[in-house]
Amino acid sequence: MQTAIGQALHLIYPPQCLSCDALVTTDFGLCGACWRDTPFIAGLTCDKCGAPLPGETNAGSSPECCDDCLTVPRPWHQGRAALLYRDNGRRLVLALKHGDRQDLARPAAIWLARAARPILTPDMLIAPVPLHWRRLLTRRFNQAALISAALSRELALDHCPDLLSRTRRTPSQEGRDRDDRFSNLAEALAPHPRRGARARGRHVLLVDDVMTSGATLSAAAEACRSAGARAVSVLALARVVKD
Incomplete structure (x- = not known):
């Protein structure tokens, strides 16, 4: 029928x-x-952020890292991304984020599930990077939460949309250099007062729409670790890389 x-x-x-x-x-x-x-990421990738690397995939080799992840310590275990943030990858992300294309969450979850396959574990708890409540009122939805909810259904894994919260409203990251981005997010994220305990002893998979410097995901990962997470991995729909 x-x-x-x-x-x-x-x-x-x-x-x-x-x-x-x-x-x-x-x-x-x-x-x-x-x-x-649409620049889907394939082949050899950075084990920390998912950025593409020269060479071919070799499952038997030790993990490789990009220059950014060798330079900046990452407070998470592993990371992946589905797209490069350029061309149609950028247009799709912006359509979801600012164009009210909430229908893009489901295909994004399918692409992310494929990208995340090497880092998944059966007990993972999926959680989005949170928005400040004032920004949420303006935008009406958190695009990271839409993607993470669709991903949890796609992978049949636990989901906690409010595992973390924003303790203060941060100015936009647009136009900031790496140091400013990290300074802007310092102590801006924390475990949710009532939901944060769900991270204790779990492997948390953090989901966001775009990773640039990694400052937002670093703040989120630190918040998960402060809540007692056993491990933290990250997943971004799109990764900004240098040309």
């Missing part, structure tokens, strides 16, 4: 590309042109 209904709906409302109006064969898909313009 569901298959017949689905086929009927596809006849009436043919699936469209997530990024443009072109018709596609499946829901939550990209047309050929948009797929080619």
Whole structure:
């Protein structure tokens, strides 16, 4: 019955590309042109942040790290990202974040599940990087929470959307250098007074839409560790990398 209904709906409302109006064969898909313009991360990646590295994947080798993660200590165990933050990857992130394209959370979760496969553990607790409540009122939703909720359903893992909270409203990170970004986020995130205890003894998988310097995810990871998390890993929909 569901298959017949689905086929009927596809006849009436043919699936469209997530990024443009072109018709596609499946829901939550990209047309050929948009797929080619979407920089999915594949091959050898940094074990800490998921940035692509020169070379090919070698499951038997020791983990590799990018220059940023060799320079800046990361308070988390492992990390991955699904896309590079450029071209159609950037457009998709901005459409979700500022264009009210909440429908992009589900395909984003599918892409993230694929990227996260090497770092997943059965007992992981998925949690998003939080927004300050004032910003949440303005934006109406936390894009990281939408993605993390869809990811938890995709992976059948526990989810805690309010594991962490913002203790103060921080100015935008836009235009700041690395040191300013870390200083701006210092002590800005903390375990939620009522939910933070869920991190104790767990491996927490933190989810955010974009990783640039890693300052936000570092503050979130430190908050998880202060709540007693056994380990913390991170996952970003898109990773900003130097050209």
